[in-house]
Amino acid sequence: MPEEFTVTPWEVKGKVDYDKLIQQFGTQKITPELKERIKKHTGELHVLLKRDVFFSHRDLDLVLNDYESGKGFFLYTGRGPSLGMHVGHLIPFIFTKWLQDKFKVNVYIEVTDDEKFLQKTGYTLEQTREMARDNILDIAAVGFDPDRTFIFLDTEYIRNMYPLAIKVAKKLTFNEVRATFGFNESTNIGLLFYPALQIVPTMFEKKRCLIPAGIDQDPYWRLQRDIAESLGYYKTAAIHSKFFPPLSGVEGKMSSSQPEYAIYLTDDPKTVRTKIMKYAFSGGQPTIELHRKLGGNPDIDVSFQWLYMFFEPDDDRIKKIEEDYRSGKMLTGELKEILIEKLNAFLEEHRQRREQAKDLVQKYMYDGELAREMWRKIHE
Numbered sequence: 001m002p003e004e005f006t007v008t009p010w011e012v013k014g015k016v017d018y019d020k021l022i023q024q025f026g027t028q029k030i031t032p033e034l035k036e037r038i039k040k041h042t043g044e045l046h047v048l049l050k051r052d053v054f055f056s057h058r059d060l061d062l063v064l065n066d067y068e069s070g071k072g073f074f075l076y077t078g079r080g081p082s083l084g085m086h087v088g089h090l091i092p093f094i095f096t097k098w099l100q101d102k103f104k105v106n107v108y109i110e111v112t113d114d115e116k117f118l119q120k121t122g123y124t125l126e127q128t129r130e131m132a133r134d135n136i137l138d139i140a141a142v143g144f145d146p147d148r149t150f151i152f153l154d155t156e157y158i159r160n161m162y163p164l165a166i167k168v169a170k171k172l173t174f175n176e177v178r179a180t181f182g183f184n185e186s187t188n189i190g191l192l193f194y195p196a197l198q199i200v201p202t203m204f205e206k207k208r209c210l211i212p213a214g215i216d217q218d219p220y221w222r223l224q225r226d227i228a229e230s231l232g233y234y235k236t237a238a239i240h241s242k243f244f245p246p247l248s249g250v251e252g253k254m255s256s257s258q259p260e261y262a263i264y265l266t267d268d269p270k271t272v273r274t275k276i277m278k279y280a281f282s283g284g285q286p287t288i289e290l291h292r293k294l295g296g297n298p299d300i301d302v303s304f305q306w307l308y309m310f311f312e313p314d315d316d317r318i319k320k321i322e323e324d325y326r327s328g329k330m331l332t333g334e335l336k337e338i339l340i341e342k343l344n345a346f347l348e349e350h351r352q353r354r355e356q357a358k359d360l361v362q363k364y365m366y367d368g369e370l371a372r373e374m375w376r377k378i379h380e
Contacts, residue, residue, distance in 0.1 A: 007216050008182060012243055015251045018055060018215075025218050027056040027240060037064050042102040047313040048095050048241065056215055058225070059237035063210050067103060073208045073237075075099055076201045078110035079139060080119075081132040086262040087343075088244035088254035090350075091310065093142045095241070096212045100145060106370055107149045108201045111136060114154040115198075118190040129155065138265055140357035140364055141350055147369035151361075154197055157374075161200045164379040168203075169196035171227040180219045199224045200379060202236040214253070215240035244309065247279040247302055265351075269344045276303065276336050276343070283325075284332030295328035296335070303332075303339040311342040 005014030007021060022029055030052070039045055041064075048054050063073050077096050079089070093109075100107050113132040117125045132153055139151060158165075177183060177195055198220050202209040211221060218240060225235040243253030246261035254262045261279055263272060283301030285291035298304035304325060312318045321338065324330035365371060 009216055009219055010182070012216055012253045013251075016243065018242060021215060022056050025056075025215065025222075027058055027215070027218065027238075028060075030055055030057055030060065030239070034060060034064075037061075041067070046095060046098045047310060048091065050315075051308060052242075053091070053309050054095060054212065054239050054241045056240040057238060058218075058221065059208070059235065060210070060239055063208055063237045066208050071207060072105065073103075073210050074105050074205050075107045076110070076204070076209050076211050076236075077107070077213055078112060078198070078201075079132075079135055080112045081116050081128055081135045082256045083131055084256070084264050084266055085135055085138045086254055086256065086264045087346075088262065090138065090142065090265065091244055092212050092214065092241060093139055097142045097144050099210070099212065100148060105148065106205070107144055108204055109139060109144075109149065109151040109364075110198065110201050111139075111151065111153050112194075112198070114158075114190070115194050118188060118194060125155070129153065136361060136365070137354055137357055138350075140361050141354040143353065144364065146360055146363040149364050149368065150370045150374045151364040152374070153365075158197075160375070160377060161197065161379055164200050164203060165193075165196045167231060167380075168199050168227065169193060171230065172196060172223060176223065176226075180223060195220060195223060199227075202228070203231070203233045204374075204379065206233070208234040209236040211236055211238040213238065213240065214243060216243070216253075242309075245302055245305055247275060247281065249281040250300055250302060250305055263343060263347075265347060265354075267347065269347075272343050272347065273340050276340050277333075280336060280339070282332045282336075284335075285328075288331065291331060292328040296325045296330070296332060298322050298325050301325070301332070301335065303335050307335075307339055307342065311339065311346065 005016045006012065007016060035045060035049065066073050075096055077092055096107060111132045113128045116128040117123055136151055172195065174192065177192055183192060202224050218238065221236050221238050228235045246252060246254045246258060248261045256262065260275065263275060281302045283297035283299065283304065285294050285296065304322065307321065308318055312321065321330065325335055363371065366375065
């Protein structure tokens with residue numbers, strides 16, 4: 001009997017069967033043919049696409065049709081602020097930046113300080129805003145084009161969005177929103193309205209929107225797709241990623257609620273080493289002798305999965321690591337050392353870019369070419 005799993009915007013539990021999830025959500029698998037179409041324009045495939053971390057889509061073929069016909073498209077993603085970001089949070093932004101670089105399109109990044117305040121009883125609005133501004137620095141460090149990127153806080157940009165938000169809200173019924181998100185009688189009315197605000201940026205331009213995000217966010221876009229054309233906009237397209245697993249095992253997704261099983265962007269080299277050595281679930285055998293004889297299982301080994309999904313982009317190198325680990329030639333400790341080195345190099349580079357990004361935040365939010373244009377607009 002296959003294990004049950006749960007995937008909602010608020011919760012991911014169990015070992016996710018991604019093929020089954022595609023069927024449940026009614027999305028489409030990214031086929032080799034679709035990858036070839038992308039490669040024709042990009043010259044290469046990002047490791048996240050090549051290794052099927054981004055694995056599912058809605059209307060990606062139509063996005064490519066629009067691009068090839070000269071209509072163009074735009075990108076939209078977002079962030080619910082938290083006390084520090086971990087590496088799993090950064091993955092969609094890194095891929096979005098790659099898409100922007102390759103297709104030369106606008107990117108809109110919604111930072112939902114309002115949703116976090118409404119959702120978490122222990123936070124004040126000032127605290128969620130503070131977390132948001134801290135997270136924005138990490139997003140800015142990814143290196144988006146400052147004149148083609150607009151990063152905004154919901155509580156700041158609400159005046160510009162509100163006329164369109166109420167048009168969206170009028171199209172959504174309580175029953176639809178409740179069924180989609182599992183709301184109940186004790187859900188505050190702010191959260192009931194919030195889906196309208198998350199839908200509005202899909203209508204920032206009269207072009208098709210493409211959203212790179214975790215597949216757990218797909219319910220929002222299903223609501224958008226139900227109502228968009230009645231408001232004169234395109235149904236949004238989406239490209240979905242799998243979940244970056246926690247250190248504890250390949251089930252579920254990395255979460256701030258279990259900090260010991262996540263690697264934060266602020267973790268120093270010593271902390272990274274301690275967490276990987278202590279918590280990273282191993283596919284190795286109980287003893288060295290057995291491991292040399294039977295080999296390890298990379299399919300359940302978190303260190304290998306992290307390398308495969310993102311941290312070792314070289315195909316020949318990852319193949320060699322897999323072969324050596326399966327054969328028993330490479331021990332669990334040696335595999336973990338490879339990941340520790342890759343992680344620490346990645347985090348060091350991110351910290352440097354974060355420092356440099358402090359000067360760019362103003363451009364992304366207020367002064368860049370796209371930002372200035374957006375502050376002049378009232379969306380109706």
